[in-house]
Amino acid sequence: MSLPANAPRLGVLGGMGPLATADFLVKVIRATPAASDQEHMPIIIHNVPQIPDRSRAYLNGSDAPWPHLLDGLRTLEAAGAAAIAIPCNTAHVWHARLANETDLPVLHIGQAALDVLALECPQARKVAIFATTATLKARIYHDPLVLRGYVPLEPDDTMQASHVSAGIAAVKAGRVEAGRLLLAEAAQALARQGAQALLMGCTEIPVALDGARLDMPAVDPTNALARSCVEWWHAAKVKLSLRDAQV
């Protein structure tokens, strides 16, 4: 199928960090059934990392990232985006406010991850969450998990600091192998506590745990968000062709 030049475009509010945005882009491309360049999703990416650290801001009660997020949203709207995706878990602290500021659908990385969890781990009830301390405290994964009847588990404060936060920081600093060891050890500990699945709720974590052997299945929210973008796009294309057929 050849696509019209006015095919719906995805807007990516990215740069948090840049490597996570690149990883997301690759996952969108891989999740798209396409035999030629032209069949791939049109995407405008706002990869502007000059935005204050989301975790630190949330934990300090600061709203500093907000004007940057809003500016990115406006840029994507002006560039013709028809939906917004944010490949950063912690930035979802501001998801509801962003969704409130625009008529475009703003896809939610947590909802996308829980859809994949239900599909791929239908037996799991106890679900471990690895994420930044801000994502944990903001209950970005906890609330939707509880709503859907799951029991969320998280590392205790000591392990959160020594293994999860330290593992994420190692990946951000380019020490992927060190990050993998820390995160895999934490995953083993949670599995011993009864976790039946793992939500890798920070975009650095799937980068580290890619290919690692764990004692439970792991859901990659970046990949889940990519899949939900492809689903949005297919639905938007169908709507567009129905509308064009009526003209």
Next chain:
Amino acid sequence: MSLPANAPRLGVLGGMGPLATADFLVKVIRATPAASDQEHMPIIIHNVPQIPDRSRAYLNGSDAPWPHLLDGLRTLEAAGAAAIAIPCNTAHVWHARLANETDLPVLHIGQAALDVLALECPQARKVAIFATTATLKARIYHDPLVLRGYVPLEPDDTMQASHVSAGIAAVKAGRVEAGRLLLAEAAQALARQGAQALLMGCTEIPVALDGARLDMPAVDPTNALARSCVEWWHAAKVKLSLRDAQV
């Protein structure tokens, strides 16, 4: 150094194809000296693959890609880009016209590749070019090579069809290993004909030849373009801080 929110932004005219754009983004990130998210280059990416095949258009004397390229340029200008990069060799057929349409610098992938060639292969005089047939016929690499005193070599028509074009098509179809075999065989043939360096003048080729053992050094223009973007960015930041210091 913390960057101002008005730090100069790179505009990427991408989507040709999408995987080449993702590869370019990763290469820009890797080429940037940065210890935190905030020190990375702000980039707006127009990844819209709904543009007619550049090779086919050029070979058929068609200008069909032009309005799409111009539309992408205008979108990037409106989103605040301060320079433009195009991670697609064949699209450089339209480079001069794009540069004519804007006040922004439009970096040239061929010039960037020749700068790296001079730096990394100072002894090479005879240089093999692997590229789409359109890039060869448009002399995107030939003319600048001759201007700088090099002797360009290209595969004969048979090998161009059976190995280079077929190898590029294999990568585009996801058969990277098949592409690697074809392209590595062609590289051996050119080395036997006296080539002392290889320009991998199509964004699919470095993807295939990554890690392959060749009889000559190979220059990756995607990576060269990424490096020239980082150089542009550092110069633009210095200009900005000098201007701000004068205010």
